[in-house]
Amino acid sequence: MAAAELMIDLYRRMRRVRSAEARVLRGLAAGEFAFSHWPVEGQEAISAGAMAALGPDDRIITTYRGLGDVVARGIPLGPYFAELLGRSGGLSKGKAGAMGVSDPERGLMWATGIVGAGAPIANGFALASQIRGDGRVTLASFGDGATSIGFVHEAMNMAAAWSLPIVFLCQNNHWAEHTPVDAYAKNTRLSDRAVALGMAGETIDGKDPLVVHDAIAAAAARARSGGGPAFVEAVAYRLQGHYFGDGMAYVDPEELAAARAADPFDAFRRRLVDDAIAGRDILDALDAEVQAEVDEAIEFALASPGPSTDELYVDVYESRRDDGSRAVPAREVTALPEGPVEELGLVGAINRTLDRAMARDESIVLLGEDIADPAGGLFKVTDGLSTKYGTARVRATPIAESAIVGAAIGAAMAGLRPVAELMFMDFVGVCLDQIANHAAKIRYMSGGRQHAPMVIRTAVGVSSGPQHSQAVEPWLMNVPGLKVVWPSTSADAVGLLNACLEDPDPCVFIESMALFFGGGRSAVPMADFTIPLGRADVKRPGSDATVVTYGPTVMGAMAVAEELAAEGIQIEVVDLRSLVPLDLDTVLESVAKTRRLVVAHESPQFCGPGAEIAAAVGRELFGELAAPIARVGGAHTPIARAAELEYAARPNPARIAAALRAVCA
Amino acid sequence: MPKPGDAITEAVLLEFYVADGANVAEGEPLYRLETEKVELDIPAPVGGTVTHVAEAGLEYSVGALLATID
Numbered sequence: 001m002a003a004a005e006l007m008i009d010l011y012r013r014m015r016r017v018r019s020a021e022a023r024v025l026r027g028l029a030a031g032e033f034a035f036s037h038w039p040v041e042g043q044e045a046i047s048a049g050a051m052a053a054l055g056p057d058d059r060i061i062t063t064y065r066g067l068g069d070v071v072a073r074g075i076p077l078g079p080y081f082a083e084l085l086g087r088s089g090g091l092s093k094g095k096a097g098a099m100g101v102s103d104p105e106r107g108l109m110w111a112t113g114i115v116g117a118g119a120p121i122a123n124g125f126a127l128a129s130q131i132r133g134d135g136r137v138t139l140a141s142f143g144d145g146a147t148s149i150g151f152v153h154e155a156m157n158m159a160a161a162w163s164l165p166i167v168f169l170c171q172n173n174h175w176a177e178h179t180p181v182d183a184y185a186k187n188t189r190l191s192d193r194a195v196a197l198g199m200a201g202e203t204i205d206g207k208d209p210l211v212v213h214d215a216i217a218a219a220a221a222r223a224r225s226g227g228g229p230a231f232v233e234a235v236a237y238r239l240q241g242h243y244f245g246d247g248m249a250y251v252d253p254e255e256l257a258a259a260r261a262a263d264p265f266d267a268f269r270r271r272l273v274d275d276a277i278a279g280r281d282i283l284d285a286l287d288a289e290v291q292a293e294v295d296e297a298i299e300f301a302l303a304s305p306g307p308s309t310d311e312l313y314v315d316v317y318e319s320r321r322d323d324g325s326r327a328v329p330a331r332e333v334t335a336l337p338e339g340p341v342e343e344l345g346l347v348g349a350i351n352r353t354l355d356r357a358m359a360r361d362e363s364i365v366l367l368g369e370d371i372a373d374p375a376g377g378l379f380k381v382t383d384g385l386s387t388k389y390g391t392a393r394v395r396a397t398p399i400a401e402s403a404i405v406g407a408a409i410g411a412a413m414a415g416l417r418p419v420a421e422l423m424f425m426d427f428v429g430v431c432l433d434q435i436a437n438h439a440a441k442i443r444y445m446s447g448g449r450q451h452a453p454m455v456i457r458t459a460v461g462v463s464s465g466p467q468h469s470q471a472v473e474p475w476l477m478n479v480p481g482l483k484v485v486w487p488s489t490s491a492d493a494v495g496l497l498n499a500c501l502e503d504p505d506p507c508v509f510i511e512s513m514a515l516f517f518g519g520g521r522s523a524v525p526m527a528d529f530t531i532p533l534g535r536a537d538v539k540r541p542g543s544d545a546t547v548v549t550y551g552p553t554v555m556g557a558m559a560v561a562e563e564l565a566a567e568g569i570q571i572e573v574v575d576l577r578s579l580v581p582l583d584l585d586t587v588l589e590s591v592a593k594t595r596r597l598v599v600a601h602e603s604p605q606f607c608g609p610g611a612e613i614a615a616a617v618g619r620e621l622f623g624e625l626a627a628p629i630a631r632v633g634g635a636h637t638p639i640a641r642a643a644e645l646e647y648a649a650r651p652n653p654a655r656i657a658a659a660l661r662a663v664c665a
Numbered sequence: 666m667p668k669p670g671d672a673i674t675e676a677v678l679l680e681f682y683v684a685d686g687a688n689v690a691e692g693e694p695l696y697r698l699e700t701e702k703v704e705l706d707i708p709a710p711v712g713g714t715v716t717h718v719a720e721a722g723l724e725y726s727v728g729a730l731l732a733t734i735d
Binding site: 461464516517 | 671673674702724
């Protein structure tokens with residue numbers, strides 16, 4: 001682009017941002033509409049310069065303070081404004097609002113309302129580009145406040161370590177919400193953080209769009225050609241409050257007045273005229289054209305109706321589930337295939353399944369700590385896979401769970417099929433934002449335009465103490481958009497993992513350490529097979545009482561059933577296999593027959609999955625039950641290192657047997 | 666049989682490095698074991714005369730007695 005042409009292009013982008021925001025602020029002030037808005041006035045040059053420097057195939061991840069990036073990227077203003085207003089004509093049908101604006105067809109892949117959380121996801125897009133060699137660059141845009149949060153540090157370290165084609169654009173507007181840079185950071189030259197992490201870093205004048213353009217263009221070119229990521233800190237000054245309605249009482253009035261007098265938009269307009277790039281008449285005409293576009297877009301948004309409540313359950317999962325988690329009603333028998341079998345523990349079964357899946361599906365990539373050879377994973381689950389499929393597809397990651405899950409999310413959104421490993425389920429807490437606020441919500445917040453089909457594999461430890469032995473599946477069951485799967489046998493692990501690897505929604509696949517090796521060694525058909533999610537399995541038929549359970553507790557329940565059979569009590573053992581979707585039909589069918597129910601699970605009984613199941617059975621079979629429903633869950637305690645306390649805390653066979661005897665008495 | 670890893674419940678005694686009835690010094694390799702994760706040499710915890718209890722090539726549960734040292 002010729003220099004003059006570029007200057008006009010930059011002006012047009014800044015003008016659109018300024019005019020769009022002015023119209024929004026006017027409407028908010030007049031009470032014409034109401035929504036939360038986080039102003040960008042003063043930062044237009046950063047968005048305009050950055051967006052002008054990127055190509056149409058490049059990708060952008062921005063934040064809740066995203067109006068500048070969105071409008072400068074050229075996203076259609078009508079659907080954008082409609083999204084801000086929560087209307088059906090919005091980019092996401094009004095489901096996301098200003099905090100979650102995306103338009104994947106135009107390269108605006110994601111925006112987040114969680115400070116800094118977009119950076120790990122941006123890495124995933126860049127990772128997909130690197131694996132595919134598609135020449136695309138991803139820009140992660142965020143504010144200076146985000147440089148304080150772990151997400152950004154984790155993401156920058158991973159990007160540098162892997163030379164990902166990504167540019168981190170820090171829009172330093174001087175304020176982290178209401179707190180100035182020098183009050184929250186000792187080193188206020190934020191680009192120094194890039195140097196510390198081993199990537200190019202520079203601090204530039206964010207009030208000059210040409211400077212920003214050139215810096216981002218250079219960083220993008222370097223990243224595109226394999227030169228690794230860069231961190232560009234563009235410094236400007238936020239001329240409005242943190243949000244519309246913020247009176248800026250915390251700002252020195254003189255400082256603000258000086259910043260407003262040096263308004264980058266006005267300065268750039270004067271420069272075009274002074275340098276004879278464009279006459280005032282040309283700019284006036286351009287201004288009028290933009291104003292007409294903005295006015296028309298606001299009219300479009302205001303005329304767009306709110307979404308029908310029929311939309312409520314749409315885009316949570318790929319298949320609509322009106323009651324949240326129940327399985328779709330189709331019920332087919334899911335017998336394991338006939339033929340020869342091999343004896344495998346859970347580790348062997350999962351390794352075999354991943355191996356075969358990677359051989360047939362090139363989009364599968366594995367991410368996790370230590371998973372590449374020679375380590376092959378802490379428990380050898382991925383042993384041999386990096387040797388066979390390469391370290392591009394089997395990536396040993398930094399010890400940074402948010403970066404791992406975020407990279408998986410972005411890669412999934414870019415069309416890969418990532419399998420992220422969280423070494424222990426306790427670490428879900430380390431990256432719960434990426435799982436619950438992002439992976440689970442991609443489909444909904446994008447109004448069904450995007451999704452993140454991925455598998456998170458994680459282990460529940462035994463004998464590993466309070467921070468490596470917890471079952472926290474109820475946390476995840478409570479997150480709409482996630483599926484939660486917990487096999488009880490090696491054969492089920494094969495079939496269920498295959499189902500997760502083909503599922504359109506993010507799946508958490510839970511592995512019991514107790515079953516990893518000899519403790520779980522059992523027959524697995526040599527042939528490959530899939531077990532659909534949402535199909536419970538009657539592991540043992542019986543007529544006197546039903547035990548509903550899952551995971552390693554199934555083994556205990558089976559032993560108890562054997563023991564009680566000797567006393568003439570016939571127990572039916574129902575293995576749920578997946579918690580979301582939840583096969584209540586099989587549970588109800590069983591309890592309708594036996595009229596007695598014990599629900600058992602490792603996670604704490606209080607507010608655990610057993611409560612949900614008991615409520616459903618109580619509702620559906622009220623009057624049919626011969627005894628009150630009993631629950632045998634984990635104690636409401638941490639899991640102690642001491643074996644005696646761990647045994648007492650778990651739903652051990654003695655407790656299950658006692659509960660069954662009680663309901664059968 | 667020791668527990669070389671939280672998930673390990675059993676391991677194979679691959680071979681004794683010290684013959685039945687022979688002497689071993691503390692810290693010398695006594696036998697080699699194999700789990701599904703690793704192969705590992707185990708040193709003699711004390712010096713003395715070794716009496717084999719377990720048989721090389723077989724799998725033993727964690728806690729099983731493999732040999733005595735007198």
